[in-house]
Amino acid sequence: MDTHDSDGSKVNSEPSGGEFTTQADLQSDSPETDTSSKSTEQATSNETADTDQLSESQSIEDMLLEFDEQDGLIRDRSLLDPNYVVDEDRIVGRDEQLKQVTKMLRVALGDNRPPNLFLYGPSGTGKSLITKAVCKNISKICDTREIRFGTIEVNCQDLDTLGVAVYELTQQAAEEAGVDVEVPKHGVATKEKWDELYRIVNENFDSVVFVLDELDMLVGRRDKQEPAFSRLLYQLSRASADDALTAHISVVAISNDTKMMESVGSRALSSFTPEDVHFDDYDANQLQSILRRRQDAFYDDVVEDEVIPLAAAFAAQTHGDARKAIDLMRVAGELAEREGDKRVCEEHVREAQDKVEKNRVLEVVRGISTQKKLCLYATAAVAAETKDGTARSSTGYTVYQFLTDSINADQYQQESYVNKMKELTTYSLVDFERRSHGPSSGMFLEFQFGEQPETILETLREDSRIAVVSDDEVQSVVRAQVRNET
Template sequence: MTPDADDADPSIEDMLLEFDEGAQLIQDRSLLDPTHVVDEDRIVGRDDQLTEITRMLRVAIGGNRPPNLFLYGPSGTGKSLISKAVCDKIDAICAQRGIRFGTIELNCQDLDTLGVAVYELAERAADAAGVEVEVPKHGVATKEKWDELYRIVNDHFDAVVIILDELDMLVGRRDKDEPAFSRLLYQLSRAGGQADAFDAHVSIVGISNDTKMLEQVDSRALSSYTPEEVHFGDYDANQLQDILHRRQDAFADGVLDGDVIPLAAAYAAQTHGDARKAIDLMRVAGELAERGGDATVTAQHVEQAQANVEKNRVLEVVRGISTQKKLCLYATAAVAAESTDGTARSTTGFRVYEYICESIDAEQYQQESYVNKMKELTTYSLVEFERQSRGPTSGVFLEFRFAEEPTTIMETLREDSRINDLHPDELDSVVAAQLRGES
């Protein structure tokens, strides 16, 4: 029997049109996108860094080569935003003066080898120039990719700023313990003085959350790179409020209650002063109000947004990751939960991961894959890491620190029946033994 038309569920089109015709509280969603490069008057709380970077890069408008830069500090503190905003202004002025200026942006987070990184740089240079890359991505030597990058830049630009965001993530295959980002910096910074390399003026802007990244750069690469360093600290609650006030016109007039911005800023200030989190909170609060058919965005929406963000980040993300990532995360969290400072070394986490895989008869990856999967999890803000060394006997390792309580993450992961089959007492004994072995 055909259901009565009045009883039928609304179609996708009906639901879309109902939303389109309803009162939309958010008018300009781009202002609530933390990656969107906003106008200069919306950049606040970073006057010193903005001035410093502008003064160092401005020589490009005179047809000269700017110095190399290294911008470092926690996530969401304006590093990428300011570097891109300054380059956008330089691009506009250079266009008026007939100088062919280009910005080549590369996020190194998901790149696994030097060859991949070089090809991605060539692709982004080609995009900026409006041309095509003339070498294949696979099946050619890395030198051919370098040559293609040189060709594109030399044929189409007089000056280029290469922005390497999250540079410390490009570890790749190591050669004598030298990470791929070190080799990339060495080649790029030397290329300006080599025959058959860059004829254009090229400046390299490295961006990292890891304050100690340069300690991992080979001395030859560091000598060639020789960057000017600019530090970005956490935003405080007042600065976060200023940032949100300058984006409140993303909403229709009068729909934001007075408590919304202070509360969103306060929540973000509690978690390392991350502007991205503050902006995300305000966006989610607005979307919750819209979905609820409310006329205003209130503090209650912000509180719900905060709860949703935490739930989504800790629970939904953890539940949705692959089995191998779950095993890596569970092993690392188990170590962090028992360590005295709440951190977990990658070397120790990997040994516990090996025990877990053997216990549940799961496929076991090599240590490099374990580290890469843990690094991938940093994109969800579940875990952060720094490179550390405890002297010549310990070597270099990654030190993981969790944004949430490791035990909370472990409890969620135990919803997976395979992980729940692990014997807690045996796991505790293995973790304790591995931690004793660190000293």
């Protein structure tokens, strides 16, 4: 079977027959004998219609200027960007984590090497925000002390090999230092990229913090004995000891996977030896506080009272994700503006919830492979039929087998199915826990969904390869398997 992952679809864009052409055709059948008069009347009719159409329509410039002249509701859109580094008085519910990270990284102020850190916890719980805020303040103080401090940050989500990751670090180091990278991205050994990174750091910095966000995503080639993130940690943490780096460096590894360190090789673990900082979920009250400290993103008195509690409640349902809460506020405000409303109200938040949830799922599933789509669809189909919205890995795999048989796709072993589902946990669509049937029985994984399983199913069925499978048949298979669970 063709397993091409493109989600492109063609839309029939051929123009239909014009209104006036059809009218003229009808008039040609009329018993009128004065064709000259008829033609003149038709031309006049066409000119009048064209004039009316022009008067009713607006140019792009007119529409832009009209929107620009409207009284907007959002005053500062940067505060509604989850990635924007806010002032510390806007950081809520993370006092202990903020204190820990600050205390451990502050030794850079004395031109000393800070310890390595491992920040872990669910998505949207402040890990990246805290790190960026602390490093931003360290940089400000170091400037006054003539200490050349740098923060080199990369998100590992889209980095597929160690070589790509090293080059990305090199580029970010060069950008931070305001210099050029002197090795090409392709066609050179990874060692040359490491050497270039070391050169840039040594020549331009006294102290550097490497921030490796979503580090667990950097798996690398499957034929390697240990994941790429393990080799990256080893190389960075050993660089100073091997005199490759003269600058003081600290590595801050950030992950949603609380068990990531279990996959780090023994050599890397021995040299990395991080201080752990755990970030737990925000509760609804903390999310409300976060949103209230960003409420001045809107003009005064345009956000109705029930908006913030409702947005916080929606976000609290999905692992206490502050990013989602902030996104909900932004989308609700934008919806109110587009509709020309004077205030942001509860209905805008509910509409935003539907939009954000659907868009988030779409963003994820459009970029994943066919096999991951099949795994995700099978598991979501099971979760949609269980009372607690969970899906056992064994049941999900059986449904996956049915799907692959139905569309004649390659069928992987259960271990591969589980691994692909584990990879999807980094998108916060799904999470898992290990469960046992009992003391004398084996273990299994139980998957829980951060979004409504029905939304995931609806989105995945937009893929024509999945849509050919009867929804009723899948549901029948799922229900039979759920009944057989022990």
